[in-house]
Amino acid sequence: MTQHLVLTVIGDDRLGLVEAVSNVVAEHQGNWGESRMAHLADKFAGIVTVAVPKENEEALISALNNLSGMGLKVSVERAQARRHEGETLVLSVMGNDRTGIVRQVSQVLNQLGASVLDLSSFCEPAPMSSEMLFNAEIEIALPQGTSLETLERAIESISSDLVVEVVE
Structure with a gap:
């Protein structure tokens, strides 16, 4: 039997952190699944799914906790593999950067019953100006019966400067 974990x-960002985590996972016959890892400010942050034989689960968790000796905090959540129903698509959202964009977009998605599967965002200077542009790619599961046009209109209604496109 296999147990799914989300780590x-x-x-503090430094060389060898991914290797340390992957070594511990492999030593306990864990299978590294989906992951997102990034340098944010001066920190290394990541999330990863691991499938591990049930009999190795507690030893793996203990070994991951021992990585605190290298300054790495690891939190472990038990999970079940699950698929989302409905159409899966990726939205590109771009607009002038301001406080609250992610909150507003996530409120609209929630009201439409769309599940956020993945969200990546960044800010960059706008071409030919010093204004900052907010950019996000959001993978969602859109519930059956909700049209793409309804989704685009709802997000664009947040602000006249938000541009929403479906990424092919």
Whole structure:
């Protein structure tokens, strides 16, 4: 039997952190699944799914906790593999950067019953000006019966400067 785990890791950024986590996972016959890892400010942060034989689960969790000796905090959550129903698509959202964009977009998605599967965002200077542009790619599961046009209109109604496109 296999147990699915979701690991979140954070620590001061330095060489060898991914290798340390992957070594511990492999030593316990864990299978590294989906992951997102990034340098944010001066920290290394990541999230990863791991499938591990049930009999190795507790030893793996203990070994991951021992990584605190290298300054890496690891949190472990038990999970079940699950698929989302409905159409899956990726939205590109771009607009002038301001406080609250992610909150407003996530409120609209929630009201439409759309599940956020993945969200990546960044800010960059706008071409030919010093204004900052907010950019996000959001993978969602859109519930059956909700049209793409309804989704685009709802997000664009947040502000006249938000541009929403479906990424092919």
